[in-house]
Amino acid sequence: MAANSDEILHDLPPMIRQYKDGQIERLMGTETVPPSVDPETGVQSKDVVIAPEINLSARLYLPKFVIPGSKLPLLVYFHGGGFVVQSAFSPLYQKHLNCLVAEANVAVVSVDYRLAPEHPLPIAYEDSWLGFKWAVSQSSGEEWIKEYADLNRVFLGGDSAGGNIAHNIAVRFGVEKLDGVNLIGTFLNCPFFWGKQGIANEETHELMSKDYVDRLWHYICPGETEGCDDPRVNPGKDKKLSGLGCKKLLVYVAEKDILRSRGLFYKELLRKSGWDGEIEVVDVEGENHCYSVECPTGEKGKEMIKRVASFLNQ
Template sequence: MVANSDEILHDFSPLLKHYKDGRIERLVGLDVVPPSVDPKTGVQSKDLQISPEINVSARLYLPKNPDRSQKLPLLVYFHGGGFLVESAFSSLYQKHVNCLVAQANVVAVSVDYRLAPEHPLPIAFEDSWLALEWIASQSTDEWIKDYADMNRVFLGGDSAGGNITHNMARRIGTQKLDGINLSGITLNCPFFYGKDPIGNEGADHFIFSKNYNDRLLPYVCPSMSDCDEPWINPAKDEKLSSLGCKKVLVYVAEKDFLKDRGCYYKEILSKSGWNGDVELVEVEGEDHVFSVLHPDSENGNAMLKKVASFINE
């Protein structure tokens, strides 16, 4: 380790820089905002520890004027950030989940899992599963007990959070989790990949290009053998048909490097023997996780409405 070195060992801009002296500089998602009553939507939020020993926690959300006599769907949300940055407590995700909760009229749990490289994969997956077990106990919190319908549970996430969402649904399909009936999942520009490029993955005009992801994946998961492991490339999962829900909504953006993988996910899931319905929505003129970055835009708001419809139909 080189003392006081500004030389960069790993450059994953615009997300993170890792210096030769061991310093890790996160470039986004550093701000933390407190839970609140959102003045625009009336959505309430509060924070709870899931496992203080390993610093896994969550932000819970309750829509305006909930009715105890009419329980609401429960949305478990996993934030994006390449497994490297962001949190459930950043201003970006506070605003995004507030908008989702208001639009869909759901109770939500936004999970704050630990990040690589300090906590390499599969730690994010194990933290997320721990959060689902915590939710499934139903004795965790009065908001969940009083307002959430555990027979209408949905998982959702963007980018890396979309990847986590898929992997959690896959695990629910093969490993019994009493207390949760998983109705569906929503994948917003999900982070899937593979060793061999498909579609436009060979193009070099994307910020998160093939070269970028070829470097990123071994960095966040040093134990991986290659980019075709089933957790990142569902096409290589021989048990994909075991996905533990009956409906899936996949969103992709026209200008996103990950668009073709999202489209391919719909194709392979449809052909896997899985007994469910998968819907793919491609949004023209938009880039990666546009609805998270710009929830008030025309397309961002339209996507929130689509997710709300998917949950409540």
């Protein structure tokens, strides 16, 4: 007998719910907005198709005043959403990146990787690597990149799941390299790192349970024997960590975020691995997960964007 549509197989509010009949209900992050010239910042954006055969695309951003022939730092960005919701075209990320581009005066490629569970990991990582290679390819033919992007000043960035992706792309870049590309630094905003054994207050966190994060990882990455100690989500288990492919890292964590302790621990893991770069971890009091994405025009959101802008223009 076929399962009734109201029988729930996986329930991960406030993000996603899957029913036993296969129906998937995304509870947030489904709204999209078109590219634009932002009336507040003057930042211009447009959409490009990277690989039509897998429906991989991106949104590109340029600041209001760009001089033909001038070269800007290039930030390749990956959105958050637990690998299951949001997109590069959501109003949340449109506003966030408009604010960042206006403050930092950089070019941005925001990669719209495919989401789980329809596309379980490692698909998001493979899509993001393909998007990164496309963004830094001098032969891509994309006008904005050819005209304005400086491949000697390339950065990776992302929040939450996107921060996890940015970290993993930096690790892969350290292994594979790409000719003619200088990856200077990586910015991680409340990155999604985890592990089987709880640390700090993860077991007793007031706003989210460790069980929820455990279930989310198993949902997006089914069948992996390492579970939450998969090196892609637990950098302490990654034998390639010392080869992280950039020399500068800026990491933001938030006091009320269950992922805070992992972000703080990331610095220690890198030091133990032998990675010899510079890392700054900023611990923001009184804020929750990815507060600056939710409210980039708030006082603390503006402070973070200014600090990231400085990082991207070093």
